[in-house]
Amino acid sequence: MAKLVLSLNGSVLGNYFLEKERFSIGRKPACDIQINDQGVSKEHAIILTVGNDQILEDLDSTNGTQINGQGTKRQILQNGDVIEVGRYRLKYVNQKAMPDMDFDKTLMIPAFDRTKLSVDGAEKTGEDTASISTAVANARNVKTVFPLGVVRGIGGTVMGREIELVRAITPLGKPGGSAIISRRPGGYYITYVAGKKHPVVNGKSIGEAPVALDNLDQIEVGSDKLQFYLK
Amino acid sequence: MKLKHALTVSCASDAGLVRNFNEDSVVADDDFGLVVLADGMGGYKAGDVASGMATMIIGNELKEKFAKGVGKSNGVDLETELLRDAVTRANQAIYHAAHNKSQFQGMGTTVVITLFRDNVVTIAHAGDSRLYRLREDKLQQLTTDHSLLQEQVQLGLISAEDARVSHNRNLVTRALGVSQAIAVDIRQERALPGDIYLLCSDGLNDMVDDADIELAMVAIKENIPLLVQQLVIMANDNGGHDNISVAAIKIEKPFPLRTSFFARWFGAAA
Secondary structure (H helix, E strand, O other): OOEEEEEEEEEEEEEEEEEOOEEEOOOOOOOEEEOOOOOOEEEEEEEEEOOOOEEEEEOOOOOOOEEEOOOEEEEOOOOOEEEEEOOEEEEEEEOOOOOOOOOOOOOOOOOOHHHOOOOOOOOOOOOOOOOOOOOHHHOOOOOOOOOOOOEEEEHHHHHHOOOOOOOOEEEEOOOOOOEEEEOOEEEEEEEOOOOOOEEEEOOOOOOOOOOOOOOOOOOEEEEEEEEEEOO | OOOOOEEEEEEEEOOOOOOOOOOOEEEEEEOOOOEEEEEEEEOOOHHHHHHHHHHHHHHHHHHHHHHHOOOOOOOOHHHHHHHHHHHHHHHHHHHHHHHHHHHHHHEEEEEEEEEEEEOOEEEEEEOOOEEEEEEOOEEEEOOOOOOHHHHHHHHOOOOOOOHOOOOOOOEEEEOEEEOOOOEEEEEEEEEOOOOOEEEHHHHHOOOOOOHHHHHHHHHOOOHHHHHHHHHHHHHHOOOOOEEEEEEEEEEOOOOOOOOHHHHHHOOOOO
């Protein structure tokens, strides 16, 4: 169960469990956490619970709401976040809301009742987009512990060019690629993709399987000659 | 109608690095131009049963109907109806199995289907398994997830970018086998030579950014079996937290249902 730990100047004033779908913070007595302070608006902020997410929303408060020192209008809370409302702090504690991976098993839930979530009857206009990026924050960069790889053109149409191998895949050769260099946790690999001629590494033609690249390896793809090195 | 000459089809399914077993199922048939991918859930290995039932029942149902001969479209909706019937049948079978056997209680599965026929792809899906298309080197998602995350974004509760830090990525709002009726989204798109269609379970798109999926598809479009393997490798390299299933279909040539006498002589589309 998620909770908020309310504190002022480092002394804890209380613990509040987020048991309601719509949990309110403000100066009004009807709020789930009432903070009687002039720096806090009557209805300052709410926390909506949607599935496993708890979303903090500032209700256009006079002095605003900060999370970890940054002003915010609406944000999904992560375990350990510190919410600041006026001079008061609310620490969000929820072991299930870790910012990185939390792949629980897939579950089926009914679509939620949207009327419960409307804020003061206001109609929300969301992004009607098919594509949402669900990829986790670290999905983009393969974690590597080795230096950045580079290929330098030493012959053919790529003569003199330098390509930094920053992305997961770098195509080589003609469009459509006759080879790729992939950046993987264990290092860089070259793989044949298509075309009559397989890539050549240090004078030896490679087959279908990926071949690990070592510093200063010489690569031929089509008529292009390249040298691989680690920065 | 054999489509082998017009389509290149390849698929792969992997347990990933964290899960002990694979609850995804994929069936691909390049004769019929049919690919079915399902991501099962619930109970000890019951998810595997649910996704296996979905791909088998849908695959067999459609193949039987085609073997009998479904003929020319009665309007444009023949394929739509075929897919709806097949998904409905699979849903009922999984629902009954889940209710009649205690070890299957609570099982369900997502599904995404592509049926290629007469230069058109008919797309059906329920849950958060996806279909993407690469056309002119641009990646586009053709399905909209039936997930809480998607609803949160559509309602404006969170932004599309915030989806990355949501804890709701595992919550689907539709699945086969969960209730007696299933709402399935079906649409049709013209399939063009050069298009690559990519079906995947969330083990791919939760681990590999869309930009990197696009990068791989563009770089490896001349080798579809390698593309599929590479996408699985990329998901595992980024952590492999879930089962990863991928199927890719490349349109090599047009595939009209019939070529008329005149079209054959004059080279025009019938």
